[in-house]
Amino acid sequence: MKIFPENVSTYGQEIDNLFWMTFGFVMVAFVISLFVLFYPLVKNHHSKVKKATYFTGESKKHFRWITIALVILAMSDFIILFAEHDTWERIENIPTGNDLHVGITGRQWNWIFTYPGPDGKINTADDVVIDEQNSELHIPVNKNVIFELRAKEVLHSLFIVNTRLKQDCIPGRMNTRWVNITKEGTYDISCAEICGVMHSKMRNFLVVESQEKFDQYVKTLYEKNAPATSSSNNR
Amino acid sequence: MNLIQQRLSVPVIKVPQGRLGMWILIAGELVIFGGLIACYLLSRLRYPEWAEQAAHTSTFFGALNTVVLLTSSFTIVKAHEAALKKELTKVTIYMSATIIGGLAFLVNKSIEYTNEIHHGFTFSSPQLQESGNYVGSLFWSFYYLMTGLHATHVVIGMIIMTVILIQARKGKNLHRVELAGIYWHMVDLIWIFLFPLLYIAK
Amino acid sequence: MSDTLHKKSFFRKYLFSTDHKVIGMQYTITGLFMAAVGGFLAYVFRYNLAYPGDHIPLFGELGAQQYNSFVTCHGMIMVFWVAMPILLAGFGNFLIPTMIGTDDMAFPILNMMSFWIFLLSTIVLLASFFVPGGAFGGGWTMYPPLSAGGYTNPNPDFFKAFFSGASLMILAVALEFVAMLMGGINFLVTTINKRTKGMTPFRIPLVVWFINIATIIFMFSVGPLVAGAVMLLFDITVGTGFYDPARGGDPVLFQHLFWFFGHPEVYVLLLPAVGAIGEILSVFSRKPLFAYKTIIYLALLSAILSVVVWAHHQFVAGIDPRMATFFSVGTIIISIPFAGIFLSYMATLWGGSIRFTVPMMWALGFIGTFLVGGLTGLFLGSNAFDIYAHDTYFVVAHFHYTLFPVVFFGFFAAFYFWFPKFVGKNLNPALGKIHFWCTTVFFNGTFFLLFFNGLGGQHRRINDFSLFSNVVKEPYITFEKIATISAICLILSQFIFLYNFVTSAVRGKKAVKNPWDANTIEWVADSPPPHGNFNPYPEVFRGPYDYSLPGEESDFIPQNVPHTNENIPVLKVKLSVS
């Protein structure tokens, strides 16, 4: 059995690795703790030890074992922290190159996708907006894609399991996140923040395809939307 | 009851019970107002345009109310002093003066509210919202929430003082005069924070 | 509660009583009743998760809106109407006066009012199930704009908006806070002022210390949320826009206010339970609690730290990345004092003479299960992994592994330990052990596999996963079923407890004064303690943990026994007098 679902993003593996590293520390701590807990229960049962040894543990000498354990714990804590910091920075820092921007807006209850119009810029009048249930967001494979995340009325949270990406969408604000997906295919986009009755029906698709197919897809979109372009979904 | 009192051998009392409880209550209250003031300050820093709304608050009435509250704090201190000396008439006079101070505060406040409502500034200010000034209406929401919560405390303080006054007039529970005083000082203190934030900073 | 001195009517004695023991009992019983309500809700939606769309026995069909309300109310009830009344108010009322050696709380009438306001809040919450639209279903965190109806109506009709699930729930929570604040004032004043002669600060038993630290944390973190809740209430009922982004408000502000309280709240619940566990471990190891003073300092340290870690609940809300790093460091640092407390507890066992009584088993079970909860917290503390795990079943399993031990293992340990004292009857230990093993096994059965569901990408608060291909497959479906069946068994096992409770209270053997040979002074009072608790008031001469002192014949010396060279004869005399 696989613990994690298939990862398709460039940084997803780092998140999985982070889990396994923490898991190593946690297992060691768990096994030691269980030993410390169960050893005296077996060894010091009152049928074997009639009178307990009196010590209060107030002196530094008595407390030293716990001090040592706490120092080790603090050290492993900071190792985890340093390890995760790089990953965090990588996910948080949005690439500044000339990458594709797409808008993703949560509403009750589907995701709205906004592609830049023929002028290549997002948040302009010629943007193409797709606002329907079960619609697909097409993006090219192996390219940085920047998501501009917004929400219409209530909080939503963009969650694409296979990329390990999750980010809240907040009305009145724009959060940006990026992905670079290395495998073509269709993936679920779900909402991870409760947003009302049909929260569980909030599911759209992420279609990752080659650059050529993507260009083709965008071209058909432009043709379909040419006469009436809807305005941007800024609220 | 007496039996229990007798059995209470040597209690380790450091601070009189009522005073201690009052201080803890005040600490809790201050955190509530602190949270509210922090929210207000954050929004204030975000919206410099609140200054034009704050210009509509009446500094005159605010200052007058500050004076009224400070005076009533002074009289309750006098009442406490009198209570320590068991001078019942003085206690009655000074406590009544404090209650009247609270009343004056509320009268002032209602005149102020009436003026503001007259100008269309209410809790949710529909007039401002219709003209598209949503941020401005948020200022008034904060204004009414903060002053309203404070005024509620003034009312509660007046009720407490009336109850204590009725007892103290007959020389009963004189130590409670001090508790009323501590509470009233808190009401005063909160106003000292609200006054500059809502009336002076423009 | 036999009281020969004060003949009072039934109403004065059991309903409008000012006696701390009766009030503690009222809080505990109300809490247990609400636990039954919360448990039933859990049964309904867990059943729905394993068998989506099926007819649920004892309930019927569960719609999406109802599912959301049930999940929300389950969380709300378990935290604010089960954990708070039982652990803070219940423990506080029973233990503080008896363990510091006094007759009652400092302000008995305030104490009574505290309970009645709490009861009112309970009624308001339960009433919210019956208003049009049903109970609130936007998650127990009540995040606006969803809780404010998405601000679709800027001019709401006050009465219609007031009698809605969301506003009633906020009102109920606000009332509950008022009740707990009143109780809290009582706890602090009583502990500071009403200690018996000789009860110096470092002779106060750990649990009393911890209840008071919890009270302080509660009082100093709840204020901003009270303000925030009032603002939300006005947003719903009057049409203000404190959290409406379209009107200059900020929905994230509420998240900050909520979690500024929400994280410390975990410690408010944790500390009383951990304190009680400490007492029990010490008694049944026949050893002083390891590093009693250091534990108190560590608890104070984590109390201070607990108010600077709140934003770890908002790592994916788009807060400033540098802030996120700060809160990540804080979160991981706060694990250190708590690890210190738990290691000290384990050290208490070393070199002891351990007795496996029922309360001891619950205490050990607490440490074992809480260990899993605490360690899985390390995964979530690192913000990069939290991006993935946030709002998945990994988080659900994690916080059930922390809160279930705290609330239920903590309560049951204390219940089996102090029942003989406060009810005056002995419980059936065999039933207690069966109850313990059933609860432990089925608890782990319910939540352990959910860790894997969470890692598999199953997100929370979804009544029907049929749309999500990565979750609707084996083994996750089987795991859901195992979890549901275990949850049902877990609920059924509690009937053992109920049976034991009722039959022992009615027909149980009369308990002796000090059945566990414990040191703290509540065991000096009669079982059950009469009105006024002690006669005469004990004088305290020593710390609470003088077990197995070298050179003494008896392996325990109660706190009211003076130090003397010829301890043993004096001990006999004193014990028979008190």
Ligand SMILES: [Cu+2]
């Ligand atoms: Cu959503």
Ligand SMILES: [Cu+2]
């Ligand atoms: Cu937290």
